[in-house]
Amino acid sequence: MGESQEILFARNLKKVRDLAKEQENCVSEQQVRDSFAGLNLSESQLQMVFDYLKKHKVGIGEPADLDEYLSEAEMDYLEEYKKELAQTQEVNGGEKEAVILSAMAGERAAQSRLIHLYLPQVVEISRLYAGQGVFLEDLIGEGNVALSLGVTMLGCLENAGEAEGMLIKMVMDAMESCIAENVRQQDKDKKVLARVNKVADRARELARDLNRKVTVEELSTETGMSIKEITDAMRMSGFAIEDLQ
Structure with missing residues (x-):
């Protein structure tokens, strides 16, 4: 597959995933083939495409079973949270549109009401992102914050019909950003741990040779590591590298 085809493949794959989001995270086999x-x-x-989509919780022909990606603790949390949300009064389409129009006009009571109407959808969206390293409660929290911000921004829309798409997108973007930040933090933590382990291992080797703890200067001279690299590792470990004094 040439480079241009690889780019086109990645673009089409993203389009399929975006389409799935618009269809309750489900696409038909024919839609995939057409794409x-x-x-x-x-x-x-x-088949690799279908496997990839299933791995990322996209149902082929029928919605994926999202609960299988939840831990027992997340299932318990979800059950309790849904009980709280069950007290939210449902509205019909006309009433919902009226609330949206009032929220678009800047009425705070309507904006608050709209937040509560969409809280159950935030829960359902969070299940799409479960199993990616962020606890469900945190995903819901990020989604709720995005929802609270979104209802104050509806005034920029031309009609009420655009509101749901905007709010759902903001919620999804917030959860995706949360997961991406978690991945970045994990990568950072791994790099920090690797640096600390490197210094600790070299200090242990030298201390074993000298039969005593070693100084930063000695370790630097013997290993070629800079004093800054060593002291940074000491600081990041909380000064817990046993063989350094």
Whole structure:
């Protein structure tokens, strides 16, 4: 697959995932095949696409079972949270549109009401992002913050029909950003741990040779590591590297 095809493949894959989000996280097999028709993929390559989508909780032909991605603790939390939300009064389409129009006009009571109307949808959206390293409660929290901000921004829309799409997108973007930040933090933590382990290992080796704890200067001279690298590692470990004094 040439570079241009790889770019097109990635673009089409994103379009399929975006389409799934618009269809309760579900696409038909034919929609997938149509999306990749221009790339002349083999059946085995298409099967890889289907496997990828299923791995990312996109149902093929029918919605995926999202609960299987939840831990027992998350299931318990979800059950209790849903009980709280059950007290939220439902509204019909006309009443909901009236609330949206009032929220668009800047009425705070309507904005607050709209937040409560969409809280159950935030829960359902959070299940799409479960199992990616962020606890469900945190995802819901991020979604609720985005929802609270979103209802204050509806005045920029031309009609009430655009409101739901805007709010749902903001909630999804917030959860995706939360997951991305968690991944970045994990990568950072891994790099920090690797640096600390490197210094600790070298200090242990030298201390074993000298039969005593070693100084930063000695470790730097013997290993070629800079004093800053060593002291940074000491600080990041909370000065817990046993063989350094």
